[in-house]
Amino acid sequence: MKALHGRSCVWLWAFVLQGCFQLSTSLIYWTAYVEVRYFDRVSNQTVGSICECGVFGVDSPLNSASGLLVLPDSDPLACSRNTSFTPRHQPWIALIKKGNCTYSQKIRAAQRQGASAVVIYNLDGTGNDTNLMAHSDAKNIVAIMVGNVLGTEMAGLVKNGSDVYVVITVANPRGLWYSSTWAYALSFTFIGVTIITMFYFAFLFFKRMYRNKQLRMQQMEMKRENEKAIAKLEVRTLRTGDPEVDSEDVSCVVCTDSFKHHEQVTVLPCRHLYHKKCIEPWLLEHPTCPMCKFHILKYKIEEESEEPPSSSSSSADTFSLSVIRTEQLHTHPLGRPSDGEVQTQHIYENPAFEEGAETISQD
Structure with missing residues (x-):
């Protein structure tokens, strides 16, 4: 029983840890460094900036990519089947706005035109917030999401005729596993499972203690009943002329010794004879005859169940006799x-x- 409970506890721990691991891996994502360079015609200088403001898609390979930023020709959302891009040279990266269709449709539209990577920027009014993209139908191409502020700025530069170059590199993993939230969640999970396990084993311990107490009480009650039944058994002292004395055919089954005169013997209701000092310890533990297995407590119950004749019947018999x-x-x-x-x-x-x-x- 203890081994079974131990295995159950081990399986419970394994199940909890597996669930926590799967939850943590599903919520891990990788950020991307996004470097933007373009030529400013007003200052006749090349302006560049870099930030860790991109998020790789769930199904995107964690690779670096670079190229000229290109917008869709007609539909900025790239949701129509006839979406096209007009890059001036290779390699190039598609810049598409979120909305109206799935991420996979947008990414496939750029992938069919030969893009080396896809940058999707968030909806208006979301600021620098990004979402974790899932695009299981468009794998094998680097795809990231950036905030609406950066995406709108890059799209405005391209629309104004500037050549915008983007470099995407892998940054850092993020998620519950790499944050204090995950540490707190894991700590509370561990503490919770530990408390549940302790309560479970405490329940088993008290249940076992209660059962042992009940068993001891039953044994004590049975012993008291045995003592009462033993006290009512016939006890006599053997004399020299008794047929059991020094008989080769009759002996005490408990000690296998023959009966001697002046010895006290106990006669059970089944009429089997034993030494008093031999049979009483036996009957305290096993209230049955060692030879025929007659139960002395059963005999006591049957004896007590026999009711004496009622006074009415005895008076009727007396009346009929008179x-x-x-x-x-x-x-x-x-x-x-x-x-x-x-x-x-x-x-x-x-x-x-x-x-x-x-x-x-x-x-």
């Missing part, structure tokens, strides 16, 4: 039955009385 005697006295002046009459036979409950009555009649 009536018979009165009739007999009326048939003969001296109270004796006449010739040819059958004498009434008296029935006694005690056999000793019956034997005494037979002796009187013979006299």
Whole structure:
């Protein structure tokens, strides 16, 4: 039983840890460094900036990519089947706005045109917030999401005729596993499972203690019943003329010794004979005859269940007996039955009385 509970606890821990691991891996994502360079015609200088503001898609390979930023020709959302791009040179990266269709449709539209990577920027009013993209139908191409502020700025530069170059590199993993939130969640999970396990084993311990207490009480009650039954057994002292004394055919089964005179013996209700000092310890533990397995407590219960005859029946028998005697006295002046009459036979409950009555009649 203990081994079974131990295995159950191990499986419970394994299940919890597996669930926590799967949850943590599903919520891990990788950020991307996004470097933007373009030529400013006003200052005649190349302006560049870099930030960790991109998020790789769930199904995107974690690779670096670079190229000229290109917008869709007609539909900025790239949701139509006829979406096209017009890059001036290779390699190039598609810049598409989120909305109206799935990420996979947008990425496939750019992938069919030969893009080396896809940058999707968030909806208006979301600021620098990004979402974790799932695009299981468009794998094998680098795809990231950036915030609406950066995406709108890059799209405005391209629309104004500037050549915008983007470099995408892998940054850092993020998620519950790499944050304090995950540490707190894991700590609370560990503490919770530990408390549940402790309560479970405490429940098993108290349940076992209760069962042992009940068993001890039952054993004590059984021992008291055995002692009461043993106290009512017939005990006698053997004399020299008793047939059991020094007999080769009769001996105590418990100690296998023959019976001697002046020894105290106990006679069970099944009429088997044992030494008193031998049979009483046996009966305290096993209230049955060692030879025939007769149960002394069962005999006690059957003996107590026998009810004495009711007073009404005894009075009725007395009344009928007196009536018979009165009739007999009326048939003969001296109270004796006449010739040819059958004498009434008296029935006694005690056999000793019956034997005494037979002796009187013979006299």
